[in-house]
Amino acid sequence: MSTLMLDIPTRNSFTGPEILQALSEALPDATVHGPVEIVLDVETTGLTPWAVKKPLTNGKDGDATPRCRVLSLFLPHNGFQTAVDLDQFSSEQKRTLVGMLHGHVWVGHNLLFDYQWLLNLHADIRPARIVDTMLMATAIRPEAVYYMQSVIVQAETRQPSPRKNYAEFARHVKDKMAHKTRSGDKEGGALSLDDLALWLFDQKLDKTFQKPQNWMPDYLSPAHYDYCMGDVDIPPKAARALLKIDSDTDIHGVLDALDNHNGGKAYRDMEEALHVLVRMQRKGLYWSHSAAAELDAALNMAAITAMDALEQIVPALGAFRERLLNPKQGMNDALKTSIDQAIRAETGQGLPTTDKGNPSLSAKDLEEVFPDSQVVTALQGVLKPVSERGKIPQYAALVAEDGRIHPMTGINTVTGRTSSQEPNLQNIPRDPRFRAIFAAPEGHKIIATDFSSIELRIGAALGVRSWRMLRFLREDNQCQSPQRQRIAWIVQKVPELLPWLSDPSEPVPARIAEANPFPDSKSQPDMDTWALAIACQLCVIVKKIHTATEGDEAKLPFRLAYIKGLDPHMITALAMESMSGRFELGGLTPIAYLESLTRDAQDALKKTLKGPRQAAKAVNFGLIYGMSAESLWKYGRQSYGLKWTEAEAEAAKNAYFELFPEMGLWHWLLKNAFSQKADILNPYKAYEVQPATAGGKLYLGSTLSGRLTISSKMTSGANYQDQGTGAEIAFRALRALPEDIQSYLINFVHDELLLEVPEARVAEVQALVEKTMITAADSLLLRYGIPTEVETSMGDCWVH
DNA sequence: GAACCATGCGCC
């Protein structure tokens, strides 16, 4: 950059308050003339307006005060565009500027980010609609990342890609699939604008001034300006491309296409939820310094006591006393070596290893391998309180001047769920002393209402839906549905399958019944054997369902359990216990048995079968997404403290699918009817291509609102449908709350709403929140006969 | 010093 450019005014420069007049002419008042399309983007000095992160001392000068430095605007309807340096504006001028955006249609990528900053300059604005290309990619084009993978496979196995930016493109996609995280921005999750530009337009975005420090200096150069204006046309172009509509479609056409898309309902829920989430962030969550200090002292005391005990057992670790007690310090190699030696001396056995072959010191691994080790127990006694204690200052550092914490909660995951940043308030330890730090100010209470085991209920609904889908496949006489075409080869090789499916009360045809449902793939079975095996799996499942329901959908067991208001964990526990011969059901099914008991007797049984019920929880939560028996065994040990054998875990898995055969049907359909061959990256080795010819496969599905889901792993494929539906239900609840109740929201944890409510309104608000949440869930689950329950806890602090 | 990787752990 030459100094000449500094002296000569150019068109490539930021505008100041003088732009207000021209802008008011270019941008009609929405309330008078109706909304127009505004493409917007902000450049800021931090993640949120409440950012208190220390600026990096990299020699760059400038003011690190968290602020919105630049607002870039582009009006496609008349071509007006500019980038505004907000440092030249007074607060009042900023307010005027931002106020002009009110009531229009905002277009951009990840607009929640921009929205929070604009709201900070003018708290009363609200766009008429939000066309967010990040949400659109999630809601209507989930196949995008797999389409990108097919480009890579094509280029690496058949012919080089003609794409100019192929190398950049391939690296992006591979990193994303490897879930690599770079400090700062994440590679996983929803698609970035970079991803979209590379995919849709083979265009590499300029990242020169991406970082917050670039927006701190007094002087912003023409290069800064070019950076701002360079990509301003990408979101509007991408919005049309994602919808596969003409690039010159006007904004009304865009909204129409979006609303009529099969992911349109989910998109609307997300869009409306953004308004609520961004205002929730503004309100923030109150932080009690006294409760924090109390917990800090208690944990410190516990840590010191535990350290004394540890030193008694392993004197050598005394050398690390300071490090072990310091939350700011983790384990270094020297400490790891000493711990290894101590455990080796005690047990004669070395440490377990991590995936990469390094010695593992994770609590779970150590408890798994050395269940009786005193050294391990004493060590964890120190590590746990110290690590918990270390979290306190991390949150405290983010308390803003108003005494509250303002994390950004955005919808930016592949499943359509939210995530929370700076700080993440969705992973606060459940220790009541920790939750107590998040308190209600004088005269208020905190209401926490959550859906009871909503993922399981959605699973039950997905089971019912699968049963209906099977009927549809069976009766698709023209054989035209894509699902039917995908299993046509089975139907052709096993012609007796379809006739039997239409009357499962008959015995399964002998050839199918006698087939091996799980042939050893090492023996390289031929296609006929595979077809017979898969048909056999289906017949076994359908037979179980028919036995349980006698053709009556309302008797599908998972659904029946919820209709009767029974505890699904107890049912699974009873099934497991009875299958192992430890419990006698007197010839009844677990559901019928439990139902035959009075409520009191059910509660008593819950106490008697406390252990099995714990195990059943692991089974219920683990198996809906296709966990293997071996993993279930480990999961049960590690997460529920189960002392069971691998064989028992396998038996539990069998009992589960015996009990809820519709869940097996869901998985069968996903594997066989809703999967298709595809050129992808190996989901277990992201840097390796896996063409369709080498087993590459995609698993398709949809959430209960009709939003398409896709994954290259069957397990994720199941999860996306369930977790994605959960997110949609929660968003519906958020958007349906009356505005005054929305303004009480202080946190959102996937299936839990937290509200800070004036004491006088507590009962009224609780009833309303509960009713709204149930209505939201009913809107997606009642079609499948699944009722919903919510639970509220309330107190002077976050109680849950 | 920044970026990257590996590891570990909190929550739903």
Place this chain on the structure above:
DNA sequence: AAAGGGCGCATGGTTC
């Protein structure tokens, strides 16, 4: 060969 999912964020260690 491996096979519940989804997140954010800390420290330690290495490399550029």
